[in-house]
Amino acid sequence: MITCRAFAGRRYAVLGLARSGLATVEALIASGAGVTAWDEREEARDAAMALGADIGDPLHIDLIGFAAVVVSPGVPLNRHPIAAHARTAHVPVIGDVELFAEARDELPPHRLVGITGTNGKSTVTALIHHMLEAAGRSSLMGGNIGLPILARDPLMPNDRGDGIYVLELSSYQIDLSHSLACDVAVLTNISPDHLDRYDGFEGYVASKARLFSLQHRDQVAIVATDDGPSKAVASHINHRLYRVSARDIDPADQARWPALQGPHNAQNAVCAMAVCRVLGLNDEEIERGLATYRALPHRMEWVGEAHGARWYNDSKATNAASAAPALAAFPPAPDQRLHWIAGGQAKGDGLAACRPWFGHVKQAYLIGEATEAFAAEIGHALPVDRSGDLATAVARAAANAAPGDIILLSPACASFDQFRDYEARGDMFRELVKALGE
Structure with a gap:
């Protein structure tokens, strides 16, 4: 698992004990932190207690002195009272991806790719990971896809270069992050979704755009500008930016990629190609990865x-x-x-x-x-x-x-x-x- 010496001696509250919540509890305790954990399900509380956590509802304890409240992305911060309770105690509300970001300084040399968007982000994440592995690079896929990121072992560099973490990031995970500076950040597209969690469509767009505001000036942004909201996000990025479009893909090329048919997969492919070029893959490696990719379950x-x-x-x-x-x-x-x-x-x-x-x-x-x-x-x-x-x-x-x-x-x-x-x-x-x- 991924641990961090900086967590030692601090106390965290963890709200929500599904897979990512329990992985968070385990990683924090292994790092030397104290954890108070809560879930409405008794079996989840028992699992956290077996890992060494104290059991208590963060809504009903004094949070003053806690380092953070770590919540599941499924907790609706616009409606859940934990947000106001934590704010009163001057305690940040974060997610497991933010803990990963805070642990990065202690990880072996690596680069981080973050992919967000309304649609296509899972396919782009899996496709990038596949292309990197096919090219012999050390890569790990996580975030909103696969195993919780804190449950994974740290990547080690290999003779092809640094390890590369490829994270799918939902808007909720971005909302819960404060220091997540991706070496390469990707936006696939934006259309109305999850509006029950935001102050209108503008609030949802702002959540996606925030991924780029967390980057440093020497880091790379890749935006597919096939829709108006994504174009608007791109227009406000003032660091290194690559605009891509599904129209950049030659249909004759796409015909060679069995699992990437249709216009939406043209957009997915062009995003992944741009990332892999930034990471140093050559045209032959990129073509081989596209041709050998197999679709994720439940996605075409x-x-x-x-x-x-x-x-x-x-x-x-x-x-x-x-x-x-x-x-x-x-x-x-x-x-x-x-x-x-x-x-x-x-x-x-x-x-x-x-x-x-x-x-x-x-x-x-x-x-x-x-x-x-x-x-x-x-x-x-x-x-x-x-x-x-x-x-x-x-x-x-x-x-x-x-x-x-x-x-x-x-x-x-x-x-x-x-x-x-x-x-x-x-x-x-x-x-x-x-x-x-x-």
Whole structure:
């Protein structure tokens, strides 16, 4: 795990004991810090106590003298009373990524890449990590993806250079960071999302932009300027800046990268290419990494063929802006029709971002709470099947599909009406498709 001598002798409160919270408790205690931990779940409190933490709710203890309150990114600081309670005691509220930033001075020589954006940041993070590893560089992926960063062992340099930490950063993680100066910071795109946590869309944009304000003047910013808000962020960056665009990618080149099809993946690829050039990879290494990359689970993941159709799991598309590129990736052809499974718990942005691509869709199969709202919004633009649940949607799409057709789960909705999370939704989709072939 990652520890830091600077934490020794200090006391921290940790609120929220899921994976990153427990990893934080363990790393702080291993560093010699005192920890008071809390979670509403008794089993999580027991796990923290077994690691050596005291148990206490930070809302009900005197925080004066604490070094920080470390909260899970899921804690809504705009509504949760811990923010005001900590402010009264003059104690900062931070996240595990900020602890990692504070520990960097004690780590072996390394560089840090941070990727944020509304959509695509997971793919860009995984793609950069893959390209670096394929080129023989020492790389570790973390942040909002994979294992908690503090639970990982520190990277060691190799004969190709310093270790490189590649972190996916949500807006929440940026909000909870104060000293996170990325050697390379990336913005993929910005569209409305998580507005329940911010003072309007402007507040959400400001959270993304803050990643660049934390950088030093000799560090690098990379911004995909395919949308207006991202262009505006780029216009206020006054250190080393590279503007990139999906239009920079030659379609003939993209055709060689099997897991990076569609305009959204052109943007993902151009961001990753820019980062890897800054980090010293040559054109041959970059091309090899792009050609050998395999998609992350639930992100335009090719599941397989069943009933003559090709099935794709894009369960991670939890808003219309992230579902739209998936629809755009499959233009109609004589031997290819697109069947679209959508719906769940709507986020309030409707399907406006998807409307330009309705012409690609042969039929939509709607599920979950959003069924009637989405059906009304689609109107007569394309045929709609009110399937209700995922199993019914899969069965009906399979029955209607012809050989060569595409069946795409890209919900444009959160999953919480019918599933624990988008991963559970995607896992069930995979199992349902697998059962069709049995």
